[in-house]
Structure formats: C-alpha cells, structure tokens
Amino acid sequence: MKKYFFCTIILVFTILFCLGFINRQNSDVANDNLEETISYGINEIPGDLEKVTKLSKRHEDIMCALSKGLVSKSADNKIVPSLASDVVKDKDGIQYEFKMRDDIFWSDGSKITASDIANFFKELLKEEDEVNIQALLEVYGAKEFRAGKAIFENGVAIRATENSVIIRLNQKNEEFLSELTKPQYRLRKYLIMWRNLNNNYDKLVYSGDYKIDSVSKENMVLKRNNNNSELKISNINILNDENVELSMASYEVKERDIVINPPESELNKLAEENNLISIPEAKAAYLVMNSSDNSLPVQGRREIYNNVCKAIESYQNLNNKEFELAEGSFFREDKKDLTKLQARKVVSNKEGKWDKPKVLTLLGEDSNENRILCRVIQEWFKNNTDITIKYSLVKEEFKDEELRKRYDMILVNNEASILDKTQFYSNFKEYLTDSQSKLLEKSKISTQNLDYSGFEESIFDNYNVLPLVFYNENIAISDKISELKLDGNGNLDFATIK
Structure with missing residues (x-):
C-alpha cells in the first residue's frame, strides 16, 4: 500500500512538472509574439516632426505611428473615426461635432480630452506653415487669430465641451473631413518640442500606437504604447539607409523586414516568393x-x-x-x-x-x-x-x-x-x-x-x-509579415501588420 501511495505521489509531481514546463514554453512563445520587432530603412532619420513641409512620405509614416487624428482614412479611402467615436455635421454642412471616445489615452496613461484637441489646433494655427493647414484656416476666426487679430478662446470657432470638439467653418467645404485625416492634423502635445526630437523625445507624450524609445542619426526605435497591447509589433527599428539598394541588400541578409519601392529588377522575384505587396x-x-x-x-x-x-x-x-x-x-x-x-x-x-x-x-x-x-x-x-x-x-x-x-x-x-x-x-x-x-x-x-x-x-x-x-x-516584406496596408493618404499603417 505504501509503495502504491509513493508511486502515485511521484506520478502527480511528474505531471505537474511537465505541465509547468509546457506552460512556461507557451508563456515564452506568447512573450516572443508580444516582443516582435520589425526593421526598415529610410534615407534619413528625422530630427524634427513639428511641420510637414519638408517631411518625406516615410517621415510622415513615423508621425502617423506616434499620433492619431480625430478621423483617419482607411486603405479603401473611407473616412473613419479615430480619436472621435462619431462625427455629426449640421444640415448646412458648416458645423462639425466630433464626439470623443472614452478609451483614448496618452502614452503616459492620462486620458486624451477634447481640450487637448482644441489646444493642439491652437498651436497648429500658430506654428505650422500656412500651405499645410488650409482646411483649418477655413474655420471661423482662424485667419484672424493667426494674424494676431483675435484671441483663440473667444475668437476662433473651435470649442471643447466635456465630451466633444465643435468646429464651425466660414463656409461649406466637402473636403474638410478628408483634409483632417492628413498627418499634420494628428494630435501632438507641446508641438514646439517636436522640433528637436533628439533632446525631447523622452519628455513627450504620444497619442498614437507607438512612442519614441531612442533616436540618433543612425536609427530611431519606436516602442508600442502600453495601452495598445493588441498590436502584433512591439518595436519598430527605423534605420538610416542612404538608398533603396542598401535597404534591399540588408533585406537579403534578413536585416530588414520592410523595403518601400524596391528596385524594379527585384519586383518579379519578390512577387514569386510571395514577399511583395502591391x-x-x-x-x-x-x-x-x-x-x-x-x-x-x-x-x-x-x-x-x-x-x-x-x-x-x-x-x-x-x-x-x-x-x-x-x-x-x-x-x-x-x-x-x-x-x-x-x-x-x-x-x-x-x-x-x-x-x-x-x-x-x-x-x-x-x-x-x-x-x-x-x-x-x-x-x-x-x-x-x-x-x-x-x-x-x-x-x-x-x-x-x-x-x-x-x-x-x-x-x-x-x-x-x-x-x-x-x-x-x-x-x-x-x-x-x-x-x-x-x-x-x-x-x-x-x-x-x-x-x-x-x-x-x-x-x-x-x-x-x-x-x-x-x-x-510596392513593399517588400519579410516572412515575419503576412499583411501590411497603407492608409488612404499613402502612409504605412503599422497597426495593420499581421
């Protein structure tokens, strides 16, 4: 009887040990998935993301990863809510009410509010080049404020309530919502500090899916925000490649996961290997x-x-x-x-x-x-x-x-x-x-x-x-990636990576 009892105890401990090992393996796999890193090269690491005037499309990709707008444009060119949960336009097509979502947060965990949006638009009107904010300048009082002839709080028709941002235009503009989906209108706090990312990246808070973890002339690492744990990619390593040929050479030795517009000579080969998205x-x-x-x-x-x-x-x-x-x-x-x-x-x-x-x-x-x-x-x-x-x-x-x-x-x-x-x-x-x-x-x-x-x-x-x-x-992708989309403005949408 004792022998039988002893054998039973040994068997139980053996099973528990194996289960623990299996759970540990599963946990390791899960952690590996959570810590997935991709890399891709661009011809210059940006040090200034305050204005879009001199930004390339690939620099705009970074801004889009770090920030979100009230609305966005999907891959099929549909305008969809982003920080806003709904958009209500009045019958005259002049006034827009953006109802704010309840589950939106800055990278430091604080809630994004309607006042944050209004303050950002105030900064944008003062700092961004005029050619890039034509839609915002059509807001009642916006031009007067930019010229120093009006006070923003009572002279510009951008009003924050507890749960909404209300914007009134001078006249009807069918393209207003489409314009708001562009990178320059994505929410950034302390806009002036975005002029010098090298010195300020760790002091900023970000409204997007990612935040800057480190930056130098050679590379920039984006780290997934804690409140976006459902995203597959945890880290995005953006490297300084002088040209696409250098990026492609690194891709061939598995040191790049994304190459934008690879050389024409490579397209057919990549397509045959199912490593090309067109x-x-x-x-x-x-x-x-x-x-x-x-x-x-x-x-x-x-x-x-x-x-x-x-x-x-x-x-x-x-x-x-x-x-x-x-x-x-x-x-x-x-x-x-x-x-x-x-x-x-x-x-x-x-x-x-x-x-x-x-x-x-x-x-x-x-x-x-x-x-x-x-x-x-x-x-x-x-x-x-x-x-x-x-x-x-x-x-x-x-x-x-x-x-x-x-x-x-x-x-x-x-x-x-x-x-x-x-x-x-x-x-x-x-x-x-x-x-x-x-x-x-x-x-x-x-x-x-x-x-x-x-x-x-x-x-x-x-x-x-x-x-x-x-x-x-055309986008060359590594075996880590099965799907990647551009948004309706032609910017990489890292949230779509599968």
Missing part, C-alpha cells in the same frame, strides 16, 4: 504634347501617343507590378467604362499622313519612375520607328516655363484622385489651349456633380494631355 496609389503619369506652334499636327500627336503606349505596354508585360496601364483613362477608377476606353483606343489607332520628324524631344522631372519611362520610350522608338527620342530629366529647372516650351513632349506627374477632379485638372492648366481653359473654368462654375466629361474629351481628342500609367506602391 498597392494602387493615386500617383500617375501623363504625356503633354506641346502644340502651341502647330509643329505637331493632331494626326502626329495621335500616332506618337499610340506608339508611346505601345512602348510602355511592352515594358509592363514584363514588369507588371510597377504600374498599371492607363489605357486611355484619366483615373484608375474610370477603367471600368469599357465602352469609352474602347472608343478612345479605336481613335488612337486611326492612321493618317503627316510629316514625321527625325527627332522628338521629351522633358521630365528627375525621378526613378520617369527615368524608367523615358528609357523605355526611347528604346522602343529606336527599335520600331525611324524617330529618335532625346530626353532630359531635370529637377528644379522643371518649373521653368520657358524650358518646357522648348520640348515636343513633357512627362507630367499628377495625383489622380477621382475625389478631387477640380484640383487634378487645374494642375494641367498651363498646358491647355485658350478654349480648353475657358471650358475648364466654365465646368468649375456650372457643374454641380463635378462632371468634367466634356472638358476631358476635349483634351483627349486634341491629344495635348494624355494618360499613361497609374503607379503602384
């Missing part, structure tokens, strides 16, 4: 034909455009992750209108006689994307036509109007947002004929539903402004 972005390229001196007749412009499209298509067939062919559409979303696109394709292929020049000149702003397009167009024309393409890529000089007039064709990059057609078409104003300019202004005044179809047909049929490609944002 996300449509608003950026697009258009071809402008200089026809002010009638040196290129309509038939000539038509044939040149048709050949340029063939050149780009031949490249895209081998590199289909970099961009999507416009196929005659000014906006990516309009490619669903197959009837219109087919009609444009038929017209573009229409043959006719014209005196073909031996040389055509092409000007573009210097960028990786434009280098590829220019090279592809030049090589295709060399191999398939009797016309030689000579191109120039410039930086600041691209703004020189007289320089642009000296070229037969111009590559123009534009934000192809179908939600803001007015701004989109206005960006081409200097390339329009007098009659097209008048038609554009008439469309702005008379249209109630932003129907620019008549104007669009005019610039296409005249072959002076023509769509080429819609770009993708």
Whole structure:
C-alpha cells in the first residue's frame, strides 16, 4: 500500500512538472509574439516632426505611428473615426461635432480630452506653415487669430465641451473631413518640442500606437504604447539607409523586414516568393504634347501617343507590378467604362499622313519612375520607328516655363484622385489651349456633380494631355509579415501588420 501511495505521489509531481514546463514554453512563445520587432530603412532619420513641409512620405509614416487624428482614412479611402467615436455635421454642412471616445489615452496613461484637441489646433494655427493647414484656416476666426487679430478662446470657432470638439467653418467645404485625416492634423502635445526630437523625445507624450524609445542619426526605435497591447509589433527599428539598394541588400541578409519601392529588377522575384505587396496609389503619369506652334499636327500627336503606349505596354508585360496601364483613362477608377476606353483606343489607332520628324524631344522631372519611362520610350522608338527620342530629366529647372516650351513632349506627374477632379485638372492648366481653359473654368462654375466629361474629351481628342500609367506602391516584406496596408493618404499603417 505504501509503495502504491509513493508511486502515485511521484506520478502527480511528474505531471505537474511537465505541465509547468509546457506552460512556461507557451508563456515564452506568447512573450516572443508580444516582443516582435520589425526593421526598415529610410534615407534619413528625422530630427524634427513639428511641420510637414519638408517631411518625406516615410517621415510622415513615423508621425502617423506616434499620433492619431480625430478621423483617419482607411486603405479603401473611407473616412473613419479615430480619436472621435462619431462625427455629426449640421444640415448646412458648416458645423462639425466630433464626439470623443472614452478609451483614448496618452502614452503616459492620462486620458486624451477634447481640450487637448482644441489646444493642439491652437498651436497648429500658430506654428505650422500656412500651405499645410488650409482646411483649418477655413474655420471661423482662424485667419484672424493667426494674424494676431483675435484671441483663440473667444475668437476662433473651435470649442471643447466635456465630451466633444465643435468646429464651425466660414463656409461649406466637402473636403474638410478628408483634409483632417492628413498627418499634420494628428494630435501632438507641446508641438514646439517636436522640433528637436533628439533632446525631447523622452519628455513627450504620444497619442498614437507607438512612442519614441531612442533616436540618433543612425536609427530611431519606436516602442508600442502600453495601452495598445493588441498590436502584433512591439518595436519598430527605423534605420538610416542612404538608398533603396542598401535597404534591399540588408533585406537579403534578413536585416530588414520592410523595403518601400524596391528596385524594379527585384519586383518579379519578390512577387514569386510571395514577399511583395502591391498597392494602387493615386500617383500617375501623363504625356503633354506641346502644340502651341502647330509643329505637331493632331494626326502626329495621335500616332506618337499610340506608339508611346505601345512602348510602355511592352515594358509592363514584363514588369507588371510597377504600374498599371492607363489605357486611355484619366483615373484608375474610370477603367471600368469599357465602352469609352474602347472608343478612345479605336481613335488612337486611326492612321493618317503627316510629316514625321527625325527627332522628338521629351522633358521630365528627375525621378526613378520617369527615368524608367523615358528609357523605355526611347528604346522602343529606336527599335520600331525611324524617330529618335532625346530626353532630359531635370529637377528644379522643371518649373521653368520657358524650358518646357522648348520640348515636343513633357512627362507630367499628377495625383489622380477621382475625389478631387477640380484640383487634378487645374494642375494641367498651363498646358491647355485658350478654349480648353475657358471650358475648364466654365465646368468649375456650372457643374454641380463635378462632371468634367466634356472638358476631358476635349483634351483627349486634341491629344495635348494624355494618360499613361497609374503607379503602384510596392513593399517588400519579410516572412515575419503576412499583411501590411497603407492608409488612404499613402502612409504605412503599422497597426495593420499581421
């Protein structure tokens, strides 16, 4: 009996020991998941995040990780509440009430209040460059306050109640909420201290999912806030890489988990390995034909455009992750209108006689994307036509109007947002004929539903402004990551990492 009892005790202790070991292993795995770290490189570690004027998109990513706004824009361009739980707009479309969530906290654990939002907007009006806060300057009294002619508390229509922030505009602005989703409107406390992150990062409190744990010229480490423990990634190590080639080299030896827009030569390989995320972005390229001196007749412009499209298509067939062919559409979303696109394709292929020049000149702003397009167009024309393409890529000089007039064709990059057609078409104003300019202004005044179809047909049929490609944002990811999204403003959303 004693022997049986003794054996039973030994068995119980053995089981308990094993269970403890298993629990300890499970605990270790859980802790490993909680302490997941990712790394990626950018070409400069920012030391100043007070203003967005000089920030790159990758610097904006950091600001978005460290702060949240009243509203945000999802990957599918929907405006969703963030610090606000709900947004109520009055019937006139002038006043907005942002009802605050109850579960929002600063990184030090203190609650984020409506007064914090109002105080931030007060600082923003004083400190941010005017070009970046046009939406906020449309608030009643905001311009007067910025000019020193009004007191914020009783002169600006931004009012904090116990549970809401109420904002009243001078006039209706359909884009107001969309503007508030941009990085510059994300809540930051003690805004002036964000000018010198190296000295102040550990004194700041953060409204976002992450806070700065350390920073130097070589790297910046973001650490997950304690109140966001559901996020997969605990630490984000941002390193100073001089260029994307260096980032890619580090990626190959598993020292980078994210590489933004890897070299074109790597895209197909990454896609085959399921390590590439391609996300449509608003950026697009258009071809402008200089026809002010009638040196290129309509038939000539038509044939040149048709050949340029063939050149780009031949490249895209081998590199289909970099961009999507416009196929005659000014906006990516309009490619669903197959009837219109087919009609444009038929017209573009229409043959006719014209005196073909031996040389055509092409000007573009210097960028990786434009280098590829220019090279592809030049090589295709060399191999398939009797016309030689000579191109120039410039930086600041691209703004020189007289320089642009000296070229037969111009590559123009534009934000192809179908939600803001007015701004989109206005960006081409200097390339329009007098009659097209008048038609554009008439469309702005008379249209109630932003129907620019008549104007669009005019610039296409005249072959002076023509769509080429819609770009993708390509992201190389390591095996640690199965999903990563950009928000509607094109910024990395680290909270979406899975």
